[in-house]
Amino acid sequence: MNLPEEITDLIELGAIFYCSHSGGKDSQVMYTRLRQVIPEKQLVVIHANLGEVEWPGVIDHIRRYVIHPFHIVKANKTFLGMVEARGMWPSAAYRQCTSDLKRGPIFKYIRNDLKERGATVAVNCIGLRAVESVARAKREPFRYNTQESVNGRVIRHVWDWLPIFDLSTAEVFQEIREAGEEPFWAYADGNERLSCVFCIMGSVNDLRHGAICNPDLYRRYVELEKQIGHTMFMKGKVPISLEDHVGIKIS
Template sequence: MRAISVFVPEEIKRLITDGAVFYVSHSGGKDSQAMYSLIKKVIPDEQIVVVHADLGEVEWEGVQDHIKTYTDHEVNVVRANKTFLGMVEKRGMFPSAAYRQCTSDLKRGPIFKFIRNDLKQRGGTIAINCMGLRAQESSSRAKKKAFSYNKMQSVNKRVTRHVYDWLPIFQFTTEEVFQAIYDAGQKPFWAYEKNERLSCVFCIMGCVNDLRHGAEQRPELYKRYVELEKKIGHTMFMNGKEPVPLEEHVGVKVNA
């Protein structure tokens, strides 16, 4: 099998020379792990900053230890000022594929806040937000660009800050992702023994198999999700316009 490597655009090479800081978002999932292992080979160590958005009680146990085990850099852990279940209860609705408040409020928001503050402390002006998103994952992600200027996070007035989004493994297949991890002499997170993807234990984007594994590993947390659905009168999943209770969708009943 060919050696797995990351394609580095000429723009990235220029930004390395310009002293850009590369903020590597690391969830502990396979894509983040593969991305970091490959980025280390092309970006100077002193220009890499690793950041993890802590999801609290809905995060898989051991994720942060896994990240630290296979990371040579300090892992900067950031947290939102809210919890997933608290956010859902307050809104009265679970997130959906079209409205992923969990991603924006619990991941993207805290990470960009960290980037802004850290870049300012360093006296830097260029930040590269590195994410392990891949075109193969979904049709919506396939429409993204592997490298783009983030106008929303950039400032060019009283303060100068240029932020770019870079998806280093955008064109990778799932097989190439795992190969990159094994090539680095590493192992993927333990939940992949049964899971297809890794995010929250009970993710709205997770397949039934992943959700069942979550219920098996975290029965008390599963019970809280089921009870929250009943409390707010809204379900995580739908069949067309018909709500489908989590217990029915997963096929696992909560013990009284």
């Protein structure tokens, strides 16, 4: 892996690299790359636990291959509880699930860990790739995070880095195999992405697979749609129920 000069400088500066690991293929290949180039004492793996709405076995899968300090963080709210309280599902434009359940707890951990270490420089490593979407292709692979950085009574400098930004999907799976590892089992059954079992960004195939493998959880999503009177998806400008979108009716 060829490191950007900025990353080499941050390694020499003693920056702590925080690898956000969802258990998905992109997180997995990102970690295999990072552990080759980041000094052992400067690499930490963090998983934002989504509780009942994430794929069962994800945490065990991460632990199977991670050899660095591994920390699990969790928000003080749940996804389904958040939806019920708001009366609406997240959308692509308003992804409260990401901000409140993932990004918030991860950055809280980073802030606390830096303080305990007496360190002031962090690199937040995220497994996003340009080919995933037009919006992600416009992201900067390396940028200074002004929101998480402070330079006053408290000194903290945080950078966001996308170490696998230029990889194709085929290259991701190839590098996982070359590392002697296996991706999470759901990919073998056709999943394209691994986040929440029923992610608003997931394909119909992923959602259908999730419903087949997790029927009780699927039922809770369907019933919550009916309870709050708001659907996860739209067909054009018309709301469509999860059952109709996925094509699986609950009895």
